[in-house]
Every structure is written in structure tokens, then in C-alpha cells.
Amino acid sequence: MEDYDTLSRHGLFDAKVPRYTSYPPANHFQSDVGMRFQTEWLSHVRHDEAVSIYIHIPFCKRLCWFCACRTQGTVTMRPVDAYVATLNKEIAAMRASLPKGITMGRLHLGGGTPTILSPQTMTSLLETVFGAFSPAADFELSVEIDPTEASEPLLETLIAFGMNRASIGVQDFATQVQDAIGRPQTLAQTTRVVQFLRARGLTAINLDLLYGLPFQTEASFRETLAHVIAMNPDRLAIYGYAHVPWMSKRQVMIKSETLPDTQQRFHLATIAKDVLTASGFHAIGIDHFAKDTDSLYRTAQAGQLRRNFQGYTDDQSETLLGFGASAISHFRDGYLQNAVATSAYQERIAETGLAGHKGYTMTASDQLVAAMIEALMCRFVFPTGELQDRFPTQAELIRQTAEGLMSHFTDVFNLNAKGLEILPRFEPLTRIIAKYIDHFASEDVGHAAAI
Ligand SMILES: C[S@@+](CC[C@H](N)C(=O)[O-])C[C@H]1O[C@@H](n2cnc3c(N)ncnc32)[C@H](O)[C@@H]1O
Ligand code: SF4
Structure with a gap:
């Protein structure tokens, strides 16, 4: 019951969140x-x-x-x-x-x-x-x-x-x-x-x-x-x-x-x-x-x-x-999406051979947030030390994010040698936690249920 209350308090049954198959999500x-x-x-x-x-x-x-x-x-x-x-x-x-x-x-x-x-x-x-x-x-x-x-x-x-x-x-x-x-x-x-x-x-x-x-x-x-x-x-x-x-x-x-x-x-x-x-x-x-x-x-x-x-x-x-x-x-530098409509795609290929139509250029802080979200989604961990080694010039953002996670999701994480690890019973909150550190996050109704 206590676990259920924690899941509910953090929005598992109400939140709308991206799937995080990319960061930033394709709607950006x-x-x-x-x-x-x-x-x-x-x-x-x-x-x-x-x-x-x-x-x-x-x-x-x-x-x-x-x-x-x-x-x-x-x-x-x-x-x-x-x-x-x-x-x-x-x-x-x-x-x-x-x-x-x-x-x-x-x-x-x-x-x-x-x-x-x-x-x-x-x-x-x-x-x-x-x-x-x-x-x-x-x-x-x-x-x-x-x-x-x-x-x-x-x-x-x-x-x-x-x-x-x-x-x-x-x-x-x-x-x-x-x-x-x-x-x-x-x-x-x-x-x-x-x-x-x-x-x-x-x-x-x-x-x-x-x-x-x-x-x-x-x-x-x-x-x-x-x-x-x-x-x-x-x-x-x-x-x-x-x-x-x-x-x-x-x-x-x-x-x-x-x-x-x-x-x-x-x-x-x-x-x-x-x-x-x-x-x-x-x-x-x-x-x-x-x-x-x-x-x-x-x-x-x-x-x-x-x-x-x-x-x-x-x-x-x-x-x-x-x-x-x-x-x-x-x-490495970003994402690029082809024209979405089949007719537009075919026209673009006929004209130039390529159909890149919109995308996103990653900044250094985007690369860091993408790595944080991927680690959460794949390993259920915010790997503080590993992130500091990979992104030495962004130690401050890593520290602030870790602090924010610990104070906002106090009961959800376990602090151990890997960093901040989501307790197994709270893994369903992972996309909600990812959204918390997502710099593009908004109350976008375009997303689907968190569970
Ligand atoms: C391209 S689709 C299916 C491939 C193939 N055409 C078929 O019908 O088996 C790939 C997968 O996306 C998932 N999918 C499609 N619509 C979805 C939705 N609204 N919510 C969640 N998953 C969805 C389904 O599980 C589906 O098998
Ligand atoms: S799930 Fe149905 S509509 Fe979707 S891709 Fe497969 S066959 Fe097509």
C-alpha cells in the first residue's frame, strides 16, 4: 500500500510522458x-x-x-x-x-x-x-x-x-x-x-x-x-x-x-x-x-x-x-527526419536524392541529458561518477540534477556505488523521472499515459 501511494504521489496514474526513444523527443x-x-x-x-x-x-x-x-x-x-x-x-x-x-x-x-x-x-x-x-x-x-x-x-x-x-x-x-x-x-x-x-x-x-x-x-x-x-x-x-x-x-x-x-x-x-x-x-x-x-x-x-x-x-x-x-x-551531432508524407518524400528524392526535412542539432548539455535519460531508461540508474568522467566540463549540471532527483524522489532512489539507483519496486516511475530532468518537458497532452 505504501509503495502504491509513492507511485501514485509521483503521478504514475495521471502523468503524460514521452516514450524517450530519443532525446529530445521527435516532437522537438x-x-x-x-x-x-x-x-x-x-x-x-x-x-x-x-x-x-x-x-x-x-x-x-x-x-x-x-x-x-x-x-x-x-x-x-x-x-x-x-x-x-x-x-x-x-x-x-x-x-x-x-x-x-x-x-x-x-x-x-x-x-x-x-x-x-x-x-x-x-x-x-x-x-x-x-x-x-x-x-x-x-x-x-x-x-x-x-x-x-x-x-x-x-x-x-x-x-x-x-x-x-x-x-x-x-x-x-x-x-x-x-x-x-x-x-x-x-x-x-x-x-x-x-x-x-x-x-x-x-x-x-x-x-x-x-x-x-x-x-x-x-x-x-x-x-x-x-x-x-x-x-x-x-x-x-x-x-x-x-x-x-x-x-x-x-x-x-x-x-x-x-x-x-x-x-x-x-x-x-x-x-x-x-x-x-x-x-x-x-x-x-x-x-x-x-x-x-x-x-x-x-x-x-x-x-x-x-x-x-x-x-x-x-x-x-x-x-x-x-x-x-x-x-x-x-x-553524433543530432537527429534528422525525412519528409513525413510519402508524396513529399518522393518529390524530395526525385529533386536531390536526399529527403532530410527537419531535425535537431545536439548541444553539449543535450548530449549530457540524453546520456542521463538513456542510463535511467536502460539501467534504472543515474550514474553520477560515470557521467562526471564522460562529461567533465559539466560537473555542475550533473551535481544539480543529482541533488534535484534526491530531493524530489527521495523515497524512490537508493544511493550506492553505481550512483542513484531506482529501487526495483519503483521502476514503473522511470519515464516520470526522465521527464523531471528533460529540459524540453512541458505538460504536453501529445504524450501517452505514464503506465
Ligand atoms: C509497425 S507496428 C507492427 C508491424 C506489423 N505491421 C504488424 O502489424 O504486425 C510495430 C509495433 O508497434 C506497436 N504499436 C503500434 N501502435 C501502438 C500504440 N498505439 N501503442 C503502443 N504500441 C503500438 C505494436 O505493438 C506493433 O506491433
Ligand atoms: S499494426 Fe496494423 S496498421 Fe499498424 S503497421 Fe501493423 S498492419 Fe499496419
Whole structure:
């Protein structure tokens, strides 16, 4: 009860907070950071670097009501094929602006639904990528897969190009929940894809679930978790459903009165953690779970977990190159987002080969705050000594922030050799603590619930 009061007093059940997949969050990107920076930052990438690549495919055949991703519906393949032709041009143009020796450590295809591509179009895209960037040692090719839109020839194509991690969208298996979120998907459809990939030797399978969906109950959620555990995934992401109909218009189809309240959301998140940790998964960060054998767990154990736009990652690269409409690149000096609308993106690529449209240049204090927030999100610690070593000229800001945290969140932290460590029972407050040290924080209603 005392813990519950502390969580409540610090705003767990009322606060609206960013997801902190970047700092600053993308809603603070500015339109005066555009292509000029893109060309300059590309030329600063080190010649011996293994960069990470993200390719955004915004298209979907179905448009699920709950989805807050940057997507657009299509019934024919014509716009998809034209889009991939534009991607191929962008890849060639960006490669030409980069130093010669760089390699590719990661390639992630996300969306929307990358598996909507025909095998021929996927082949053309992947041939372009591999023609431009040689894979580094320990290369990972990961792909987001909608099990209802994943033909066997397309999956075979991905395997042939070396896909070694699949990220499969589930959300929830209860029919009433699926009906209310506009995403029908049978257990058999999901199992078919998992078994197909396992039979072809894929050893890394991620599944995505959501808590906080309409009509989700403790019993229905436990049943979904049991189905998911029976599929034996290597990694799970269990996100809190972000209900933001003012940003994601399709969500108006989901009636707010059918949604669990924030206390019920907390209960569902707690059930997920209890059930999964009792079934051999380790909790990683605020919303991921992984088996002993999964690279995310090993990286977290080594204290090297990172945060990027996909959530948690073991990727240590300093450079992320984003391709496609709305895709975000991350350089040492800042962030750069491509034009968001597909038509605007295609026009920009046709004109110049690059589509950088807005972004953010990091100041020295932004770099420090980004490191503080990443340490909190990934390790639940404000590592005072480590920050002082990394940012020796900013000792004063580090000291002031540590003092502020200790006085504002007195009962939440434990002072130890690592610095200020969030007590495990208060880890759900992590994003609220991050917001406290966020220099851009405002009472922005654009964000989703803290739990
Ligand atoms: C690009 S989407 C899904 C990929 C693929 N198209 C599919 O349907 O399986 C990636 C993930 O984002 C998460 N997501 C989408 N909308 C969300 C929302 N409103 N709140 C929280 N997570 C969301 C879902 O878990 C989803 O699996
Ligand atoms: S959940 Fe997947 S299939 Fe559904 S709209 Fe979002 S990206 Fe498209």
C-alpha cells in the first residue's frame, strides 16, 4: 500500500510522458535543421564505422484502429513498387555522400508492413542495400512481420538474404479485444509464421504484445500470455497501448469507455512481468523481456543496453541511417527526419536524392541529458561518477540534477556505488523521472499515459 501511494504521489496514474526513444523527443525537431545538415553529418561518419540502417515501409493492406505508427493503406502494389524505386534512389544517393570504408552492422525493415512487398520488390530493395553496404561481423537483419500479410515466398526471400531476427506483431489473442481494435488475427496464423521461420533455422523471434487494450481483463490477458509463451519466443516487447486519437485519427474507432483505467493498466503490466519472469524470461528495461540466450539479455547484463526508435536494442553503433518517408537518422551531432508524407518524400528524392526535412542539432548539455535519460531508461540508474568522467566540463549540471532527483524522489532512489539507483519496486516511475530532468518537458497532452 505504501509503495502504491509513492507511485501514485509521483503521478504514475495521471502523468503524460514521452516514450524517450530519443532525446529530445521527435516532437522537438525543428524545420531549420534540414538537408544542409544531412550532407554535413553524412560526411562526418567515420570511414571504419559499422552503421545501422532503418528502412521504413509505411504501407499496410489493413489499417488496424489501435496503430499509432506512420502507416497508409493500399490495395494494389503499384504505389508500393514506386516507393521502393524511390528508396533505391535514396540509398544510392546517401551512399555516395558517405565515406568509402563503412559497413552495415544492422539492417531493420520496419513499418507499416515490410512483408507487404512482393518477393521481386523485396529482392530489388535488398540487392540495392547489400550492393551499397557490406555487412559487418555479427550483422543482424531484422524485419517487422504482420502474420496475416506474410507469404511463404516472401519469408523465403528474407531468409535467403540472411534475415536472422523476426519481429512479429501479436497485440492480443482475445477475439473481443481484436474486434475492438480492428485487428483480426488467429492463433493459427501467428503460429504458422513462427513455425515456418523456426523450421528454416531462425533462432531469434520477437513478439509484440500490448496491455491497456479495450476489454482486456486479467483472465483474457493471462490467456494471451500463455499462448505467447507456448510459441517459445526469444524476446517480447509488451508495450502499454498509447491511446492518442488526436494524433492517430483511426483510434477514434476505439471507445475510451472500453479501455482499462490506469490502475488496471498497471495491474496488467504487473501480471505480464510476474508471468513472464516465472516462465524463464528476464525483464529488460521498462517493457522488454528476453531469454538467457537472447542478445538483448546478454547486452543488458554487460551494462550496454541502448535505446533507439525501436525501443531497447543491443546495437552499439553511433550512426543510424533512416531511409523512407518519416524515417529518422541519428548522428553524433543530432537527429534528422525525412519528409513525413510519402508524396513529399518522393518529390524530395526525385529533386536531390536526399529527403532530410527537419531535425535537431545536439548541444553539449543535450548530449549530457540524453546520456542521463538513456542510463535511467536502460539501467534504472543515474550514474553520477560515470557521467562526471564522460562529461567533465559539466560537473555542475550533473551535481544539480543529482541533488534535484534526491530531493524530489527521495523515497524512490537508493544511493550506492553505481550512483542513484531506482529501487526495483519503483521502476514503473522511470519515464516520470526522465521527464523531471528533460529540459524540453512541458505538460504536453501529445504524450501517452505514464503506465
Ligand atoms: C509497425 S507496428 C507492427 C508491424 C506489423 N505491421 C504488424 O502489424 O504486425 C510495430 C509495433 O508497434 C506497436 N504499436 C503500434 N501502435 C501502438 C500504440 N498505439 N501503442 C503502443 N504500441 C503500438 C505494436 O505493438 C506493433 O506491433
Ligand atoms: S499494426 Fe501493423 S498492419 Fe496494423 S496498421 Fe499498424 S503497421 Fe499496419
